[in-house]
Amino acid sequence: MSLTQKFFDLNNGNQIPSISIIGTGTRWFKRPGSEHTFSDELVEQIKYALSLPGIIHIDAAECYGTYPELAKALKESSKPRSEIFITDKYSTQTKFTNDPIEGLNTGLKTLGLDYVDLYLIHSPFFDPEFKGSLTLEKVWKDMETLYKEGKAKSIGVSNFSVKNIEEILKIAGIKPQVNQIEFNAFLQNQTPGIVNYCQKNNIQLEAYSPLGPLQKRPENSNELPFYNYIDELASKYGKTDSQILLNWVYNRGILPITTSSKTQRIIDAQNIFSFNLTKDEVDTLTKLGLEQPALRIYWTNFYDKYNSEAQAS
Numbered sequence: 001m002s003l004t005q006k007f008f009d010l011n012n013g014n015q016i017p018s019i020s021i022i023g024t025g026t027r028w029f030k031r032p033g034s035e036h037t038f039s040d041e042l043v044e045q046i047k048y049a050l051s052l053p054g055i056i057h058i059d060a061a062e063c064y065g066t067y068p069e070l071a072k073a074l075k076e077s078s079k080p081r082s083e084i085f086i087t088d089k090y091s092t093q094t095k096f097t098n099d100p101i102e103g104l105n106t107g108l109k110t111l112g113l114d115y116v117d118l119y120l121i122h123s124p125f126f127d128p129e130f131k132g133s134l135t136l137e138k139v140w141k142d143m144e145t146l147y148k149e150g151k152a153k154s155i156g157v158s159n160f161s162v163k164n165i166e167e168i169l170k171i172a173g174i175k176p177q178v179n180q181i182e183f184n185a186f187l188q189n190q191t192p193g194i195v196n197y198c199q200k201n202n203i204q205l206e207a208y209s210p211l212g213p214l215q216k217r218p219e220n221s222n223e224l225p226f227y228n229y230i231d232e233l234a235s236k237y238g239k240t241d242s243q244i245l246l247n248w249v250y251n252r253g254i255l256p257i258t259t260s261s262k263t264q265r266i267i268d269a270q271n272i273f274s275f276n277l278t279k280d281e282v283d284t285l286t287k288l289g290l291e292q293p294a295l296r297i298y299w300t301n302f303y304d305k306y307n308s309e310a311q312a313s
């Protein structure tokens with residue numbers, strides 16, 4: 001079966017592969033300060049992804065503790081750099097590096113790279129214990145410097161609200177290309193109005209934890225119309241439940257970022273463009289998803305206060 005790949009156009013003219021099939025956080029994440037063991041399993045999983053045809057989009061971050069595994073996999077892979085799309089993120093919450101310039105330079109050196117394809121500010125939340133008086137404005141200016149130097153081909157943000165983005169736009173010479181947020185059928189707005197705002201302002205949204213409804217499947221799921229409908233679509237198209245949900249995210253104009261410890265699920269994620277949900281099916285999934293209570297897995301301390309507004313289209 002030949003591979004169909006899709007790309008989103010970013011506001012700076014660059015293209016981005018429309019799914020990231022191997023995130024290196026979540027199940028692979030190593031808590032800073034804890035006893036870290038090198039994960040051969042992650043190396044094998046990234047190498048497996050890199051052995052697949054087409055452009056492979058990897059999602060990484062300074063705070064995941066998984067640069068060593070990514071570095072090894074990149075070194076041992078024969079895929080040309082031009083067929084690898086790497087996203088990295090600067091952490092405003094950890095003590096690893098002082099600012100994005102130091103952060104990206106350290107990341108590039110550790111990973112053996114000259115540039116990343118996309119560099120993001122991981123969150124708008126600064127831990128003053130580690131970041132002193134670092135401000136959002138200063139961090140964005142550093143991101144712009146890295147962009148102009150060609151070390152980051154595109155730049156953006158993650159977990160930003162409308163207010164956070166507007167703060168940046170006041171001082172920005174370069175508009176963010178991407179906002180990576182938590183998004184799934186049970187969390188259709190991480191923060192109030194963020195999806196509409198980014199889509200209107202040509203800031204590409206990325207969805208992490210797009211499979212939240214499967215990760216946290218309720219015990220009574222077989223009684224819920226949402227899950228029955230996914231099963232119906234999965235059997236109509238001969239696809240898995242995960243593929244249906246990832247295709248739905250794509251059809252909402254949002255780039256899904258997934259990961260798996262299973263090779264078959266990595267292949268399945270790459271093959272979500274071999275079929276396409278109809279507009280009615282996309283709308284029905286949106287509607288049935290909105291009937292469920294908000295499911296937020298990350299950044300809960302900051303954003304649980306928005307749960308009642310998170311399930312608005």
Ligand SMILES: NC(=O)C1=CN([C@@H]2O[C@H](COP(=O)(O)OP(=O)(O)OC[C@H]3O[C@@H](n4cnc5c(N)ncnc54)[C@H](OP(=O)(O)O)[C@@H]3O)[C@@H](O)[C@H]2O)C=CC1
Pocket residue numbers: 022023024025026027059060122158159180181208209210211212214215241242257258259260261262265298
């Ligand atoms: N910017 C940010 O703040 C954040 C960014 N991220 C990024 O996004 C990436 C992906 O996030 P993640 O939440 O893992 O993405 P997903 O929602 O795609 O979840 C992937 C997980 O779901 C499991 N899964 C897949 N299919 C099923 C199924 N049918 N039933 C039950 N479980 C299933 C997988 O398990 P299995 O291994 O068994 O296949 C895997 O652990 C991260 O690795 C990271 O790179 C994530 C969180 C925050």
